[in-house]
Amino acid sequence: MSLASASLDRAGRPDRGLNADALNADARREAHGLFALLSPGLFLVFAVIIVPVGWLFWLSLFDEAGQLSAANYARFFEQASYIKTFVTTFKVAFFVTGACVLFGYPLAYMLSQLPRRAASICLIFVILPFWTSVLVRTYAWLVILQRKGLVNTWLMDLGVIGQPLPLANNFAGVVIGMTHIMLPFLVLPLYASMKAIDVDCLRAGMNLGASPAATFRQIFFPLSLPGLASGLVIVFVLCLGFFVTPALMGGGKVIMWAMRMEQTTSLYSNWGAGAALGVVLLAVTLALLGLFHWLLGTRVTGVWSRR
């Protein structure tokens, strides 16, 4: 047997198969070519993400005297004001996300049920604020909500209230202003996932004996959860690093993380401390994303990806 096969090989058959070396070389060439095509993108990622983040981290390790130390991080545990900022940031993000879900879910549901033409017109009104500067919109809210603003003037003229409501320059103002800015980030992914729900699934639900309310609860809502989850995560994470609106609408009383960073770097010129704030915010955000993924990924987003 072995003799026979050996003689076959000697008869001119290469032992690694016909053209094996040429095919291997070809595969290698293709891999190199693909990597060459990818390299501009990889370079960009390296230059604008890896390098700055690395630099930020490096900066955070030095104190004001330029000495290598953990002082910048120790401050988070020692100074109550840092902890307060941290708590405020999460409180704002939590309330804004909650308000976005409260307004955004019914809005997205309405959009998904409208006829195509009406839906695209309404969708423009959702996206329109996107094209306006955040600064302009925040000042507009300030005009509407301040002590002698539109809302208070009207309510007092109508005799609903005797004293102007504290709507601006406080926590409520920040939440109102940010909700307006964040709403499209929740509505758009939610709308997309609602549009993707098969009408026949809802029909099947009713056909099998579920009332319209039961069909919504048992079929529509669970199938819209992947979109809701992704919208929720986007809004929450964006809230954590938000600057303009809380700075203008908070009246100096609501200090969020990003504002703290701005103060630390431009007011006190303490780059190490500012960098540490950035690193912590980044770490917390990534940890949150991981948590969301772990919580929702298995149950909710799983349905989506498996379809």
Added chain:
Amino acid sequence: MTIDWSGVLAAPLRIVSRNDPELKEMLLSLAQSALPIGITGIEKRFGAVSILSDLSLDVAAGEFLTLLGPSGSGKTTLLMILAGFVRANAGSIKVGGEEIITMPPHKRNIGMVFQNYALFPHMNVFHNIAFPLKQRRVSAAETAERVERALDLVQLKGLGERRVDQLSGGQRQRVALARAIVFEPRIVLMDEPLSALDKSLREHMQIELRNLHRRLGMTTVYVTHDQREAITMSDRIAVMDAGRIEQIDQPEVLYARPRTKFVAGFIGESSFVPVESRNGSVWYEDRKLRMNDAAPSTGRHLMVVRPEKLRLIAGEPPGDVNVLPATVGDVIYQGDSFVCYATLRDGRQVTLRDYCRSDVLSRLPAPGEPVTLGIDAQDVVLVADQ
């Protein structure tokens, strides 16, 4: 103490003999719950476009009725009106004498199998099938039992925990079917349920669906545009075109005696030969047609010629056969049979198909050869020339 072994020994025997009393009971209760459907004067318009006009149709209890027609004929709209997803402009639907035209879909107690199955992607097979039982507040124990039996019925035993996306097309089809019958609905509707399957699986499922219907005996309205599928499965077929029912009959009647040109053209292959009726007899060119039916009203008509009803005549034709002189265009050998395309003297194309028996095979005509085609008097069917 003595032990009675007879019961212990008999238990496995009972299972083996497939005399499952529970299954029998379920089948019986399904058969008893079958109800007739009376559809009267259904009108449906979308804006100015009329989809269904004055459509009436009676479905007997336990009947398998197919709505057959090309796309846009209104068959799916009619099914949607039956299920309650589309509101008609006028008309009545009575199920077992009870008017349901204004009843919301979730109260109609009608099972439906959708074209794309419409299984719930966020539930496994068990929960999909249990869904209608859950809506009817059936106890957990009974739900488990009935789902198990339904799975058994569609040959998916043991797949209850599977996710929907882990199933093949045929298995999804079976789950959709189990879900539509597990709550013992009065009527089952099916909207082209096999159209997404490949050909061999589709043919297999046709037989399976038909057998299931025979066992369960539920009143079934089935929508398809596939005439072969309709003929294979149905007790009766309603051929629809442009929102009207052209003809409703048993498959063999529909095929043998189509009443309109549309039906003759839609079901099976047909060639049409123009004939004329005058003075109580029917003429093809200068020949008087021999036919069993009475001659229709005076005027132009079309003779429906099925490929398998035509045959090649050698020598003198028998007395009750009509002869059509023709020229052979092409002969195609297909193994078990052959197809011969021939041109009549007036230039019309007709098709002839016959089995390759050795006597026929030995004298197959050649292209260009003049032949005499024959059609029996009993096979002559005339339709109006529209």
